[in-house]
Amino acid sequence: xxxKTSALLIAFLLCFTILCxxxxxxxxxxxxxDYDTMPDALTGQxxxxxxxxxxxxxxxxxxxxxxxxxxxTLDSVSKRIxxxxxxxxxxxxxxxxxxxxxxxxxxxxxxxxxxxTVCTHFGVKVEKYAIFSMNSIQDIIDTMGGxxxxxxxxxxxxLNRYRISRDSTTPSMDKAGTYLFGGHAAVIYMRIRKVGGDxxxxxxxxxxTVLSTLTAKYENATLDEALTLLTKVSxxxxxxxxxxxxxxxAVGYAMELRGVIxxxxxxxxxxxxEDIVYAGMQTRQVDFEACREYYQQILNNDFTVKSE
Numbered sequence: 283x284x285x286k287t288s289a290l291l292i293a294f295l296l297c298f299t300i301l302c303x304x305x306x307x308x309x310x311x312x313x314x315x316d317y318d319t320m321p322d323a324l325t326g327q328x329x330x331x332x333x334x335x336x337x338x339x340x341x342x343x344x345x346x347x348x349x350x351x352x353x354x355t356l357d358s359v360s361k362r363i364x365x366x367x368x369x370x371x372x373x374x375x376x377x378x379x380x381x382x383x384x385x386x387x388x389x390x391x392x393x394x395x396x397x398x399t400v401c402t403h404f405g406v407k408v409e410k411y412a413i414f415s416m417n418s419i420q421d422i423i424d425t426m427g428g429x430x431x432x433x434x435x436x437x438x439x440x441l442n443r444y445r446i447s448r449d450s451t452t453p454s455m456d457k458a459g460t461y462l463f464g465g466h467a468a469v470i471y472m473r474i475r476k477v478g479g480d481x482x483x484x485x486x487x488x489x490x491t492v493l494s495t496l497t498a499k500y501e502n503a504t505l506d507e508a509l510t511l512l513t514k515v516s517x518x519x520x521x522x523x524x525x526x527x528x529x530x531x532a533v534g535y536a537m538e539l540r541g542v543i544x545x546x547x548x549x550x551x552x553x554x555x556e557d558i559v560y561a562g563m564q565t566r567q568v569d570f571e572a573c574r575e576y577y578q579q580i581l582n583n584d585f586t587v588k589s590e
Contacts, residue, residue: 307558309567312375314402322516323407323580325497326359328535330524331397331411333388338391339441340415340520342423347385348396350472353408353549356535362582365493367486372550372566373558374399382564388413393521404549410524410532418518420465425514428452429468429495432460440477445470468492480507482549490546501541508533551576 323329331353335346348370355364370385377387377395388396397411414422423429433457435439439474442455450467463471478484500508512533516526524532550573555566578584 298309307560309373309381309558309560309565310569312373312381312403312568312570314375314399314570315405317398317402318409319403319479322375323471326347326357327581328356328375328532329408330354330356330405330532331400331408332414333393333396333411333564334414334419334521335388335414336416338416340413340418342413342521345389345393345413345520348388348413349385350485351384351400352489352493353400353406354493355581356532356539358535359539360512361539361542361582363497363542364580365490365544365546366549366577366580367489367547368400368549369482369566371482371553371564372555372568373560374568381560383563393425394523403568403570403573404577406577410528412522412524413520414518415520416469416473418520421467421518422511422514423463423465423468423492423496425511426496426499428462428464429492431463431468431471431492431495433471434458434478436477437471437474441467441470457534483552484546487546490544494544494546497544500536500573503537503540505537508537545580547580549573549577 325544331351333348333352334350336349337346351368351370353364353366353368355362355366357364370383371379372384374384374387376382377399384399389398393411393413397408400406403407433455438455438457438459446453446455446467450464451461453461455461456466461502471487472488474488475481475485480487500511503504503511512529518531550566550568550570554569554572554576558565560567
């Protein structure tokens with residue numbers, strides 16, 4: 283075979299590899315629980331599903347994909363605050379019986395169905411939710427006076443070169459270090475996926491970092507300060523099924539738990555997920571039975587679970 287023929291063959295193979303995606307895999311069957319027969323939350327535990335759509339402006343009648351989803355658990359009996367971030371790329375059983383990525387559920391089937399999907403896949407009864415836009419989160423963080431975040435060199439380089447203005451942190455972003463982030467910069471930080479090599483797990487970890495830091499910042503908050511923040515939150519919510527009374531009750535639980543160090547978990551844990559290509563997308567298939575067992579151990583405080 284001549285050199286020219288060999289070169290053409292190599293070029294063809296390279297083009298074929300680039301243009302043709304990896305063959306799709308068949309995900310394992312998913313069997314959610316029955317929502318109507320699920321037991322209520324444990325005594326003293328109050329669960330709230332919070333989600334941020336992937337747009338700056340929120341529209342309750344035209345939601346985007348949910349890129350950041352977190353279960354906030356306020357435990358007034360065991361005196362615990364638990365932040366559980368949910369992976370957007372995981373495959374779940376859709377309301378129509380098919381299989382699809384979790385991030386699309388609220389947009390295509392509504393928030394109530396997303397809430398039920400979380401409950402039936404992870405085995406926890408959650409009844410309250412609130413959906414925010416990126417502008418909502420930005421405004422809430424600014425109302426709280428910003429958030430202090432420690433970044434790596436890789437994170438600083440990414441933020442500085444591509445995403446945030448020079449005056450969006452104090453001091454101005456330079457390299458690895460600790461900075462006071464304004465709301466816009468904090469939202470961009472939480473959305474980072476392509477730095478550090480941990481993809482969506484890195485994004486969910488950054489979300490927990492920001493929420494935990496803001497919680498610590500408010501450990502000495504007065505009731506008036508908490509109510510001022512509640513007003514900002516209620517003004518910026520895109521959609522919620524929480525009444526004003528529900529929100530006031532949540533503030534009351536939070537005030538009881540001031541000073542408690544939040545626990546942070548990723549769900550599913552890495553041990554219960556594996557990467558597959560499905561419907562032309564890189565996704566994660568999940569062992570939900572293992573997830574439900576793991577999550578119940580967290581909620582029951584049966585043992586010390588390492589945060590991920």
